[in-house]
Amino acid sequence: MPKKFRFTVTILIFLILGGTIGFYVLKDQTKSLSPEETISYRHDNLKVTVFYNRPYKKDRLIFGNLVPFGEVWRTGANEATTFKVNQDIMVDGSLLEAGEYSLWTIPNEDSWKVIFNKKMYAWGIDLTSEKAARDPEYDALIIEVPTHEKLNSTEQFTIYFDRQQEMHMMFLTWGETFISFPFKKAN
Numbered sequence: 001m002p003k004k005f006r007f008t009v010t011i012l013i014f015l016i017l018g019g020t021i022g023f024y025v026l027k028d029q030t031k032s033l034s035p036e037e038t039i040s041y042r043h044d045n046l047k048v049t050v051f052y053n054r055p056y057k058k059d060r061l062i063f064g065n066l067v068p069f070g071e072v073w074r075t076g077a078n079e080a081t082t083f084k085v086n087q088d089i090m091v092d093g094s095l096l097e098a099g100e101y102s103l104w105t106i107p108n109e110d111s112w113k114v115i116f117n118k119k120m121y122a123w124g125i126d127l128t129s130e131k132a133a134r135d136p137e138y139d140a141l142i143i144e145v146p147t148h149e150k151l152n153s154t155e156q157f158t159i160y161f162d163r164q165q166e167m168h169m170m171f172l173t174w175g176e177t178f179i180s181f182p183f184k185k186a187n
Contacts, residue, residue, distance in 0.1 A: 034077035034157075041161035043168060046185055049084045050103070052076040054157045055174075062175040063107050063147075072115070072132035074124025075105045075172070076157055080133065081124070083116060088186035091116070092143045095186055104134045105172070105179075109147070112179050116141040145181045154178075 034055040041048045055077040060066050067073050075081040084100040102121055106113040119138040126133045150173065157174040167182040 036078075037159075039159060039161070041168065041170075043163065045087070046089070046168070047086045048089075048161070048168075048170075048183075050081065050159050050170075051079075051084075052081040052103075052157075052159055053078040056157075057153065057155050057175055063177050064109065067107055069108050070106065072134050073105050073107060074132055074134075075103050076124070076159075079124055080104070080121040081159075082120065089183045090186050091141060091183045092145065092181045094141055094143060096141050096183075101140060102134065104132060107147075107177075111144050111146050113142055113144050114179070114181060115139055143181060145179050148178050148180070150176050150178055 034053040036051070037054050038049065038051045040050075053076045063069065081103040082100060083103040085096065085098055087098045089096050089098075096116055099118070100120065101116040101118060104115040104117060106115070115134065117134055117136075117138045118140050119135055121133045124133060125131060153176050154173045158172075160171050160173075162169045162171065164182075167184055169180050169182055171178055171180045173179075
């Protein structure tokens with residue numbers, strides 16, 4: 001084998017190995033800054049599971065600054081947030097079929113759009129443009145809900161569920177802002 005070819009192959013191997021190691025080191029660092037969370041909600045035979053990454057506030061102004069108003073947000077950090085439901089549900093009065101969705105939001109000052117998208121994405125942003133990776137062609141449902149102000153600040157982005165009367169509620173909260181929306185089993 002010619003020396004020049006061997007040298008080129010050696011360089012390529014080091015580049016691939018270095019890139020792979022660098023990717024995993026960077027991934028571990030971002031996970032420590034925005035750890036993964038999987039939450040599940042069950043009621044009778046209804047099961048909802050959400051996977052997301054939880055960034056910290058760190059004295060930053062979140063909505064309208066770190067997360068701009070009027071732009072699609074991956075609803076967390078790192079990978080796109082996913083929402084999985086085992087049966088058809090009515091979300092704020094609109095049908096969402098059983099299945100797995102990526103969950104996106106468009107925060108605004110007085111309301112947010114919540115988007116359930118049929119496509120799964122490896123990462124929450126397009127790394128070339130730094131914009132949300134969501135393709136609107138795959139949107140299954142979009143609802144709009146009002147924002148609410150909290151008296152105390154939530155340091156780490158949090159998604160949780162609660163049951164209020166006959167409705168199940170999903171909450172998203174970070175900083176001084178939260179949104180919620182009702183859902184129930186479809187008939």
